[in-house]
Amino acid sequence: MSQRTPEVSSSATGPARPQARFSLARLWPLAVLALAIAAFLAFDLDRYLTFETLREHRAALTGFVAANVTLAALVFALVYAAVIALSVPGGAVLTIAGGFMFGSILGTALVVVAATLGATLVFLIARTALGDPLRARAGPFLQRMEAGFQEDVFNYLLVLRLIPLFPFWIVNLVPAFLGVPLRTYVLATLIGIIPGSFVYATVGAGLGSVLDSGQEFSPASVLTPQVVIALVGLAVLALLPVAYRKWKGRRA
Numbered sequence: 001m002s003q004r005t006p007e008v009s010s011s012a013t014g015p016a017r018p019q020a021r022f023s024l025a026r027l028w029p030l031a032v033l034a035l036a037i038a039a040f041l042a043f044d045l046d047r048y049l050t051f052e053t054l055r056e057h058r059a060a061l062t063g064f065v066a067a068n069v070t071l072a073a074l075v076f077a078l079v080y081a082a083v084i085a086l087s088v089p090g091g092a093v094l095t096i097a098g099g100f101m102f103g104s105i106l107g108t109a110l111v112v113v114a115a116t117l118g119a120t121l122v123f124l125i126a127r128t129a130l131g132d133p134l135r136a137r138a139g140p141f142l143q144r145m146e147a148g149f150q151e152d153v154f155n156y157l158l159v160l161r162l163i164p165l166f167p168f169w170i171v172n173l174v175p176a177f178l179g180v181p182l183r184t185y186v187l188a189t190l191i192g193i194i195p196g197s198f199v200y201a202t203v204g205a206g207l208g209s210v211l212d213s214g215q216e217f218s219p220a221s222v223l224t225p226q227v228v229i230a231l232v233g234l235a236v237l238a239l240l241p242v243a244y245r246k247w248k249g250r251r252a
Contacts, residue, residue, distance in 0.1 A: 026128055026129045026130075027129050029124075029125040029128060029129060030125055030126075030129040030130070033085070033086070033122075033125055036086055037086050037087070037088065040086055040088055041088075046088060046089060046090060049083065049088075049089065049090025049093050049094065050090075050093060051093055051096075054093065054096070054097050054100065054207075058100075061097075061100075061101055062101065065101045065102065069102075072101065072102075073102065073106070073110055076094075076097075076098060076101065076102070076110055076114075077110050077113060077114040077117075078114070079094070080094050080098070080110070080111060080114035080115060080118065081114040081115070081117045081118035081121070082118065083118065084114070084115050084117075084118025084119055084122070084168070084172075085118040085119075085121045085122055087122065087168075087169035087172070091115070091168060092200060092222070094111070095107075095111050095197055095200035095201055095204065096200050096201070096203055096204035096207060096222075097204060098110055098111045098201055098204060099200065099201030099202060099203060099204025099205040099207070100204040100205065100207045100208070101204075103201075103205050104198065104201045104202040104204075104205040107201035107204060107205065108194070108197050108198045108201040108202075111193075111197045111200075111201060112190060112193055112194055112197050113190075115189075115193055115197070116186060116189050116190045116193070119168070119172045119189050120182075120185070120186055120189070122169070122172045122173065123172055123173070123175060123176050123182070123185055124176075124182070126172075126173050126176035126177070127176035127177075130176070130177070149178050149180075150178070150179060150180070152241070152242040152245070153175075153178075153180055153181075153184055153188075154184050154187070154188050155238050155239060155241055155242045156242070157171075157175060157180065157184070157185065157188035157189070157192070158188045158191060158192045158235075158238045159192075159235045159238050159239055160192070161188060161189055161191075161192020161193050162192050162195060162196070162231055162234050162235040162238060163231055163232060163235045164196070195230070195231060195234055196231065199222060199227055200222055203222050
């Protein structure tokens with residue numbers, strides 16, 4: 001006589017997390033992205049994303065922008081978005097180049113829009129290919145981490161964008177695994193990268209005098225102590241609502 005195994009109700013173990021099926025069809029955007037990165041590295045295209053290249057092609061770039069400003073802005077934005085989507089080094093140099101070619105205001109606007117588009121593309125690919133299946137099979141630790149992050153997701157993500165504590169590409173990927181809503185991700189990214197982009201673009205707008213003088217220049221030199229303090233101050237302001245809500249919750 002066979003015995004029936006007693007069924008455990010979902011109420012006894014807590015609500016079951018919806019399972020997202022993993023299929024190879026989810027991986028094709030990730031495969032395309034991986035092939036694009038491999039091609040970028042194979043053809044050594046990163047050699048064009050250097051300050052030396054900017055110095056060498058200075059006259060050609062300024063001439064092209066002067067004759068075709070709209071086309072130049074479109075090409076620059078597409079290249080910038082592609083570099084961010086591929087998660088390859090060169091964003092700082094491109095931001096300085098944007099300020100050099102288009103000025104601090106227009107250069108900042110192009111960089112912010114293009115970087116947000118590129119980061120959003122990576123976010124969507126990661127969430128579609130890996131994020132949903134990973135979260136569906138996540139253990140208690142990741143679930144608690146996700147719940148804590150989502151309590152103040154906009155502020156946390158804003159801080160990560162304001163202060164370059166982690167590489168830009170990591171901040172593009174991690175929210176995809178923590179269930180961050182697309183709208184929140186885009187808005188926090190768009191706002192959070194404005195200050196840093198403006199700093200680099202402003203440096204680029206004054207780059208002509210540096211090139212004329214023949215001085216050595218490095219994108220890393222842009223982050224002076226004053227700039228870092230200013231960015232940290234903005235991050236602290238972004239965390240104030242989080243601290244206030246936690247303090248209010250403890251008092252309640």
